[in-house]
Amino acid sequence: MVPKKPAKQDAMKASFALLWGEEERPSRGPKPSLTAAGIAQAAIEIADAEGLDAVSLAKVAKEFGVTAMALYRYVPGKMELLDLMVDLAIGPPPSIAGIPGGWRPQLTEWARQCLAMYRRHPWIPTATGMRRQIMGPHQLGWLDAALAALAGTGLSASRQHDTFLLLVGHVRNTAQQYADHDDAASADWAQLTGEVLERHAERFPAVAAAVAAGAFAPQDRDPLDYGLERILDGVAALGPS
Numbered sequence: 001m002v003p004k005k006p007a008k009q010d011a012m013k014a015s016f017a018l019l020w021g022e023e024e025r026p027s028r029g030p031k032p033s034l035t036a037a038g039i040a041q042a043a044i045e046i047a048d049a050e051g052l053d054a055v056s057l058a059k060v061a062k063e064f065g066v067t068a069m070a071l072y073r074y075v076p077g078k079m080e081l082l083d084l085m086v087d088l089a090i091g092p093p094p095s096i097a098g099i100p101g102g103w104r105p106q107l108t109e110w111a112r113q114c115l116a117m118y119r120r121h122p123w124i125p126t127a128t129g130m131r132r133q134i135m136g137p138h139q140l141g142w143l144d145a146a147l148a149a150l151a152g153t154g155l156s157a158s159r160q161h162d163t164f165l166l167l168v169g170h171v172r173n174t175a176q177q178y179a180d181h182d183d184a185a186s187a188d189w190a191q192l193t194g195e196v197l198e199r200h201a202e203r204f205p206a207v208a209a210a211v212a213a214g215a216f217a218p219q220d221r222d223p224l225d226y227g228l229e230r231i232l233d234g235v236a237a238l239g240p241s
Helices: 007-019 036-050 057-064 078-090 103-120 124-129 137-153 157-180 183-200 205-212 223-238
Strands: none
Touching: 007 078, 036 057, 036 078, 057 078, 078 103, 078 124, 078 137, 103 124, 103 137, 103 157, 103 223, 124 157, 137 157, 157 223, 183 205
């Protein structure tokens, strides 16, 4: 008896087929009225407007006036749809190879465009962080662009990959800061924290001193900049390896 393939493996293969346009197309039956990409685009619009939790096959199907079952002809399930959504929303990678000055300005532009993409689709960090993501051509294109720039650092291949993970982690963290930020809540936090520290400054002298020196005051700067510059400074200091 041939062992049955695990469901997770089947789902991964289905995602790869969808992402790379290698799914089997029926030779008989009515002509398809929908496409997997069109279904994913409708799901992206729901996620952009209402968040990732709002996306369901039933809700997407309603956009087309069909039942959820009708979508299974194009997308096998929710996870496969999510993989397709991510790659479609990410879009083509930035063109950074021609930026003068070498790897540092190229990676700076890559990080800025990556942050802009995450801000357009704030659900993507959650969608790609919940499990090992099946990578489509767009995601691989972004990775390829970053690694091509990192090749100019002279670092070993493993350190280039480590640097990429550090860089994209900082971008994702910055995107989450933007997504979580609320001016009113921040003002309330500052007021309440200030009042607490006035009463308990002797228990938290370092925090009290930092607040008094303006460490937590609103800053007129991009939160991406400081961490990005320090990461790139570290790469420059490390040098070829």
